[in-house]
Structures are given as C-alpha cells and as structure tokens.
Amino acid sequence: MTDSLVIIPTYNEKENIEKIIRTVFSLSYAFDILIVDDGSPDGTADIVKGLQRDEFQGRLFLEERRGKLGLGTAYIHGFKWALTMSHYQYIFEMDADFSHNPADLIRLRQACVDGADMSIGSRYIKGVNVVNWPMSRVLMSYFASVYVRLITGINIQDATAGFVCFTRDVLQTIPLDKIKFVGYAFQIEMKFTAIQYGFDVVEVPIIFTDRTEGTSKMSTSIFKEAFFGVIQLKLGSIGKSYKRNQ
Numbered sequence: 001m002t003d004s005l006v007i008i009p010t011y012n013e014k015e016n017i018e019k020i021i022r023t024v025f026s027l028s029y030a031f032d033i034l035i036v037d038d039g040s041p042d043g044t045a046d047i048v049k050g051l052q053r054d055e056f057q058g059r060l061f062l063e064e065r066r067g068k069l070g071l072g073t074a075y076i077h078g079f080k081w082a083l084t085m086s087h088y089q090y091i092f093e094m095d096a097d098f099s100h101n102p103a104d105l106i107r108l109r110q111a112c113v114d115g116a117d118m119s120i121g122s123r124y125i126k127g128v129n130v131v132n133w134p135m136s137r138v139l140m141s142y143f144a145s146v147y148v149r150l151i152t153g154i155n156i157q158d159a160t161a162g163f164v165c166f167t168r169d170v171l172q173t174i175p176l177d178k179i180k181f182v183g184y185a186f187q188i189e190m191k192f193t194a195i196q197y198g199f200d201v202v203e204v205p206i207i208f209t210d211r212t213e214g215t216s217k218m219s220t221s222i223f224k225e226a227f228f229g230v231i232q233l234k235l236g237s238i239g240k241s242y243k244r245n246q
C-alpha cells in the first residue's frame, strides 16, 4: 500500500487521460490515482474504467459525478474520499492536461517528507516558468498572484497554482465543507486557509507547460470569482479563529 494519492479532476480529457495515468504509474515512486470525472460527454470515464479493469486494479480509482460541478468541489470530493483511506499521508492535486509534469510529484512529495505541511508547484519563484501560454494569460496569472499577496498578505508567489501536495494533517484540519470557491479562487482559498491555521507551506519551482491536447475550461466567471473572492476571503478571515483541534 502506498502513502501517496494523486487526485486528477477531469472534464472532457479523452486525449490526455490514458497517457497521464500511464505516466504517473511509470514514475519511480508508487503513487495511486483517483480520477474525479464530472460526467464528461466525451467518455473520459469509460477510458478510466477500461484501464482499471485491465491493468491497474487497486491503484487506479474513479469517482463519477453527474455533471460539471467545478474543479473546487471535485477536489473536495476527492479529499474526502482520500481521508476515508487511512494509509494516504500525501494527497496531491494535479491537472490531467500535462501542464503539470508528473515527474515533479516526486519533488513535491519530498518537500513534505522533509517537513513542509503543504508544498506547491510554483511557476513564479525563479522568474516566470510558463511555456506556451499566450502573454496575456501569463500576465494575468502573474498579476493575480501579486494581487492576492497585496490583498491577503500571504507570502506565496504562485497563489493560483493547482499542482499541490497536502499532508493528511492539513486536509483533516481545514473544514472542507466550508470551502466555498470552485475555480482559481478555490486554489487561493486552500492556500490562504492552510496558512491561517499556521501550516508551513513551501513553494517548489516547476515549469508549467500549456496543454497541447483538449481544451481549457477557464472562463470569465472563474476569473470574476477569483477577483472578488480574494477580497471576501480577507474580510471573512478578520476576527475568525483558526484553531487546530488537538
């Protein structure tokens, strides 16, 4: 039994899903995988079921939800699933589209083994490490992190990053039912909340490469949620006590 589970949310990722699963399973460390699919009309879940049946029983898991309910709730669903299995100590977020290099899972895990409570695959700690994104998106993402730092005061260079390793303790402490955002704001909310609870959050440099297959689900509503969500997060935290129950 492994101590590590990679959660991959999917919506219409038929071009990527088999390859990403095989790549993770070919790494030198044994990671399990949980796919959280939101009823992808392109049949992503069927590909996963085939691989589960034929090759990866006991290592590859699938949770299917009925419709596109958003990235944030897909992860919350996955986190809760992971916490029901007592052997998972390191629980990861990773995209299906190869924007995150699966080989970096090992470095993210190592940062937590070495003492961090949560590690983030960060694009912005050594310059800007983004490949193939249009300049407009790079600028938006970079300045989103500057904006998050200014408003919330958290010292994270890549606040919207979606390549993350959580130790079990962090996910057990954060009240998952109270996490309210679904898009980039969800990523900010998880980091902000972990820091409020006093967890040690470290950034590990990665190179982020835009997808070559399939399409992005980024939308203006996700952008708006993040813009106003950051202000809500800060205001909502004032006077709130973040106590770990021990």
Ligand SMILES: Nc1nc2c(ncn2[C@@H]2O[C@H](COP(=O)(O)OP(=O)(O)O)[C@@H](O)[C@H]2O)c(=O)[nH]1
Binding pocket: 008, 009, 010, 011, 012, 013, 036, 037, 038, 068, 069, 070, 071, 074, 094, 095, 096, 097, 099, 211, 215, 216, 217, 218
């Ligand atoms: N389950 C689920 N997965 C989603 C949803 N929206 C996006 N994803 C997945 O989340 C990951 C990141 O999404 P992507 O479209 O690449 O966003 P971008 O990288 O910001 O353009 C991919 O694996 C998507 O398939 C959703 O509503 N539900």
Ligand SMILES: [Mg+2]
Binding pocket: 095, 097, 099, 211, 216
């Ligand atoms: Mg992507």
